[in-house]
Amino acid sequence: MLAVKPHTALPLTVVSLVTVLLAPTPAHAIGEGGTFGDAEGNELSASATSSRIKITQVSGSSDGQGSLSSADPNWEPPPCWYEPVLTPAQLRNFAENDGNGDVSLRQAWFGEGLWTDHYRDEKDATNYFGSPSEVRGYKDYNLGEDGYFWRGVAPDLTGLDTSLCNRLMFWEDAGEIPDVPEAPTPEILAEYAYNKVKVPETEIELRPEARSTVNLPTWVWLDEGTFKDVTVRAELPNTGLWAQTTAKPAALHLEPGTDDAETYPASGDCEINEDGSIGTPYGKGDADRTPPCGIRYLRATAGDPYRLTASITWQVSWEGTGGTGGELPDGTFETTQDMTVQEIQSINR
Template sequence: MNLGHRAVPVVATSLVVALLGSTPADAFGGSDTRGEAEGNQISASAKHSRIRVTQVSGPTGGKQGSLSSTDVNWKPPPCWYEPVFSPEQLKTFSENEGDGDVGLRTSWYGTELWTDHFRDEKDANNIFRAPSTVKGYKNYNLGKDGYFWRGVAPDVFNLDDTSLCTRLMFWQDAGTIPDDPNAPTPKTLAEYAYNKVKVPSTEIEVKPAAKSTVNLPTWVWLDKGTFKDVKVRAELPDTGLWAETTAKPVALHLDPGTADAMTYPGSGNCTINDDGSIGTPYTKGDADKTPPCGISYLRATDGSPYRLKASITWQITWQGSDGTNGDLPDGTFDTTQDMNVQEIQAVNR
């Protein structure tokens, strides 16, 4: 299928899939240099954001993982607008490439479509929102200080939510943010960074470690300093916008992996102590004591170990470049480890 100079409205997931084999890879986020956007690089794909996320503080080594929100109804923003091209960049792209996304649901293939609208002042159609006709630009606005903005969505196949950001690429003067309900804000960046936060995957300390005994408490703890706050910074180039999102460990929840067990405390929620530790380390002579954080198994394992799951709850807060701040839903990260449990053997004489 030869698309030639065509404007392709992306109106359904099936259409996107059908076009993948016959359109330039970068138009839908391919693997070449134009299909990825990091920092100040440009991209022809509306699924690539220029937001830069860097870790400011917290552990960086060892195993790490992403948080799961405790609020099942919370979602990060589905789309927003951000600067994509300077006038010079758009001129180069339009006259040499000309294949890619001019809007979140509209792709133009062929340099003529780009040059007609952005160089030669010809109006363009936008079938997804009013006004349906967008006035053209003269010579890419060369000489003006600003950027062309476009809708961006991490999940371009989420057609319901991404309908919010379907304007064709538009001009915005430097130092200003579009007057649009889906323009980016520090909160947008903070929510975007939520899934970029990487927390450490550290196994809890248990005693006895290798094999527990029925009805005897298993002590669980984490030494102070094992878990520290993790802070990431999200910045959107050419806007002055940034946000720092901080994840603070606040609790440990124990799930023994079987109904035949008791947790200490009964809720299974072990709070973090003032010094950053959780629970109390087991010492010799504590076997018959009740641990502040732990488990008692009531039935022995039979060939297959119990899977003890430890879930750390992380409290998420953020602050932004304009002085705004707030809370995001708590996040959790789970680790599991095998627990073998034996019966006490007694000999009658």
């Protein structure tokens, strides 16, 4: 068996923060942040590496273990975006009881000064950072207003430039999406969900299993119903934005692990049928027949076995708020298995 595996927000930059904000930021510069309570009294993380996007499994196996790798090496998910994070009451509570959390991406908090000056006492950022700025402050944390303070988030800091989301935490009225670059969109949610798609660890049938004979075909197949579409839904609370990302199995690709082999079909791509099956099951008397999906090794292994690689291609699409939708790069999921190939021994008398 082979396991296959939207009201305009504040101006863009605080001048005095330029040297801090423009360079890509390593994970340790973000910090752990603090905590605050939501309307239901739940404790929420204030770390800027923690997105509020909610992911729900819509279809497919809930026990999927494999994450998709993009077949397009130039594609990567968005490095950062803005999200609503705090109500006025939550901001006051957080500032007065903690005050040291890195609640906004790429924005270092140096104690209570920024909270009391900028978010409580209506002072612009110049009063805190000591250089000219157009970033105006807020009065008493905007208590009595209906809306949210938004911050930049970056769930994955690995090698991605998060300087695109360098605004100080800013206010937006309820029901509005900031009209700023890197504001959340259905497509951003869909791209975020791409990395949340988990595909099943599927067992491919081989005959003969793990041991083949020179010039005799090894059959590869999968019973019907094994491969099914996987759909996850991403929703960003307090925005009305959602997207569903669907991965549809398209083909199984075989790499024998040696140039001394042939694949069936010659491309090595075995189509996945509408019923979720691949190829045709091996039957009695099929040893000399050509399989619709399989491999024929032309040379025996000598010492180390061949490494047979099987990869599943998944076609990825999405749909979202307001009738939006489109395609995302194909995803792949692969695994390898040792294959020992033997010669047929005969005795002449």
